[in-house]
Every structure is written in C-alpha cells, then in structure tokens.
Amino acid sequence: MKKSMQELLSKNREKISEEAAEGIFQIDEEKIAEFIKEVGNYEIDYIPSGKIRKNLNTKYIGNEIYSFKEVESTNSVAKFLSRFGAKEGTIILSEIQTKGKGRRGKKWESPTGGIWLSIILKPDIEPSKAPIITLATGVAVAKTLRGMNIDARIKWPNDILINHKKVCGILTEANAKFSTVDYVIVGVGIDTRVDTNILADDLREKTTSIDNETPEEIEEYEIIANFLNEFEDVYELFKAGEFDEILYDWRRMSQTIGSYVEIKQPLGKVLRGTAVGINNQGALILELENGDLKKIISGECIIREG
Structure with a gap:
C-alpha cells in the first residue's frame, strides 16, 4: 500500500496542483514534494503503527495507518487518499497540524502533545444521515475517556468536555453526490499533553488536556487504539441503522441536554x-x-x- 500510494501521489502531481489552485487541497508544490516524501516514509517514531495495531481488536478500522510528523491537516490528507483508493477504515495520524481546522473554517490549534487523526469511511447512506456519524464519534471518544476514569461529557454537536472544558473536537466532512455519499472523513483532535498556556487567550481558559485531568499516565498509542476499538463498535451500529442505541448513549453522556x-x-x-x-x-x-x-x-x- 505504501509503495502504490507513493506512486499515485507522484503520478498525480499535476492534478493535485490544479485542485490546490481551486482551493480543493491547500497543498502547494513544495508541500506536495514533502507529502510524497512523508508517504514514502510514513512509519516514524511519533506513534509507531505497530504498537497501535497490537492493541486493536477491530476488523477493518486501523488496518491501514499513515503516521506523519507534520501535515497541514489530517482531513485534507484523508480526502486526497480517499480519491485514490484508500480503503474504509484507513487512519491518518500526525504529530502536528499546521492548518488544522474546526467547524465553519475555524482554526484548530494542533501543536505537539495531542492526538490528531482522521478516519476514512465509505458508508452506504443518504447524505442526511451523515450528521449521526459526528454524534457516534462523540460517543466513542467519551467512552474511551470514561474507560480511563475520566468523567467525559459531550457538548452538541461535536465537542467533548472534561469539567466543562474542551478536550476534544470532531470535524466530519462528507463528499456527497445527489443522494449518495462517496466517502466521509471523520477528524478527531484530542488534547493529551498539550500545554494550554501556549494557546490563544480566548482558548486557554476553555481548554484542558488529559494529563491535567488524571494522574494516570496512558500512552497515546493506547488511547488511539482504545478509541478505534470503541469507534468501530459504534460505527457498526450506525451502519446497521441502530440510531436509537447511539443516541441513547449520547444523551446519557451529554453536557448539553438540560442546560x-x-x-x-x-x-x-x-x-x-x-x-x-x-x-x-x-x-x-x-x-x-x-x-x-x-x-x-x-x-x-x-x-x-x-
């Protein structure tokens, strides 16, 4: 997969440049070269994919993992890979995002010390069902943190809170045509060891990180694996149309309802x-x-x- 993906990137350099000019991918020529180099050498020391896989009990989520040192946005990388044959369940990780984004185009601070990942999904659904994937992802993150004895709560529609402070954001982007969905990219950003003092003034008081909320030291690869295990379970419910069960858990862990x-x-x-x-x-x-x-x-x- 690594070699074939590198070849695709190289062969489609001109196409990427055209799409970048149209604003589809914010990757200039220099970034494309870096991107090709990274994909050709994606197994780095940041979070070795082998350690993640050893803790996975999934069928397909996480079968392919690309771990980068730095990208503009894991969602942008995931969109690109989706167009060139990446399988459902492929994961893109990066130690740093230089242009991470939140909802409505807001910048998402993504320095060292966080888990920044995207999941490629290819569900057979109508576009109107895509928002449930965001809620399902929130359930998976909250369950993961609660498994660490952290009282995580979900804020509608896409944030996870600990003690009323944001620890995780979710960005779901669907590529839809008429009544079908080609692919869905789920971006997840979890502050694990982020130094909140370096954040902008308007974010500092509203943000926390996992190491601020628990004395337990848990490796990032364990958190990622536990999240992916939880995510596949809830995503399977989604694909089976079991929305009631997903929404039951969402309501049970909600910070929003009643507020x-x-x-x-x-x-x-x-x-x-x-x-x-x-x-x-x-x-x-x-x-x-x-x-x-x-x-x-x-x-x-x-x-x-x-």
Whole structure:
C-alpha cells in the first residue's frame, strides 16, 4: 500500500496542483514534494503503527495507518487518499497540524502533545444521515475517556468536555453526490499533553488536556487504539441503522441536554433557551424563552448559566 500510494501521489502531481489552485487541497508544490516524501516514509517514531495495531481488536478500522510528523491537516490528507483508493477504515495520524481546522473554517490549534487523526469511511447512506456519524464519534471518544476514569461529557454537536472544558473536537466532512455519499472523513483532535498556556487567550481558559485531568499516565498509542476499538463498535451500529442505541448513549453522556444554551447561527442570528433533547437526525431541540420548541440543525452551542 505504501509503495502504490507513493506512486499515485507522484503520478498525480499535476492534478493535485490544479485542485490546490481551486482551493480543493491547500497543498502547494513544495508541500506536495514533502507529502510524497512523508508517504514514502510514513512509519516514524511519533506513534509507531505497530504498537497501535497490537492493541486493536477491530476488523477493518486501523488496518491501514499513515503516521506523519507534520501535515497541514489530517482531513485534507484523508480526502486526497480517499480519491485514490484508500480503503474504509484507513487512519491518518500526525504529530502536528499546521492548518488544522474546526467547524465553519475555524482554526484548530494542533501543536505537539495531542492526538490528531482522521478516519476514512465509505458508508452506504443518504447524505442526511451523515450528521449521526459526528454524534457516534462523540460517543466513542467519551467512552474511551470514561474507560480511563475520566468523567467525559459531550457538548452538541461535536465537542467533548472534561469539567466543562474542551478536550476534544470532531470535524466530519462528507463528499456527497445527489443522494449518495462517496466517502466521509471523520477528524478527531484530542488534547493529551498539550500545554494550554501556549494557546490563544480566548482558548486557554476553555481548554484542558488529559494529563491535567488524571494522574494516570496512558500512552497515546493506547488511547488511539482504545478509541478505534470503541469507534468501530459504534460505527457498526450506525451502519446497521441502530440510531436509537447511539443516541441513547449520547444523551446519557451529554453536557448539553438540560442546560441553558446560546446558539450562534449564520448571519449573526442568536437563539437562547434550554436544550431539552436531540432527535433521531441529530438535531438539537431547544425550548425557547417563550416556551416554543425549536429544532436546531447547525450552529455554535455555548452553555450558559441559566
């Protein structure tokens, strides 16, 4: 796989450059050369894939693992590999992301000391079902951290909190055509040993890391393997259409439900009220201050004191 992928990268240099110019991939000529070199030498000391595999009990998630020293974004790498035959369950890891991104194009700080990974999925689903994958991923991360005796909570739609501080973000990107989905990329960023003091002022007080929350020392490869094990279990439920079981676990571990929240939507619209639940499509159900119920499909959720 390593050799064939390197050949694909080399042969498609011109195509990548064209797509980069169109903004599809933010990889310039210099980055392409670095990318080819990295893929040709992807087994590095950052997190050896062999150690991860020894702790996996999955059938297909993690069968292929690409571990990089540095990339702009693991999701961007995953998109590229998806276009050139990467199998479902392929994992992309990087020690550092220089242009990590969150929802709505926000920058995601990805320095040394975190787990930055993307998973390539190829589910046979309608595009409308893709948001459930984000919720399912949140369930997998929360279960992984709870397995470390950490009381992790899920904030709608894509954050994991410890003691009301963010420790993990999830970015799901689907490539859909009409009524079908070609592939889905699930990006996960977990702060394991990140020094929160180096973060921007607006992030520092709202962010934590695993080593700040538990005295136990757990190797990153163990956390990754445990997460991938949990993820395959919940993803299998998703593919089987067992949404109720996924949503049950999501509600059980939710920080959002029952909280007074503020939802920031596009064009500056802000809604406030009590989050009373989520529906089977993953939308948040908000009880507004006038008592009306509102279904929220997307937006930035901020938990406020009621």
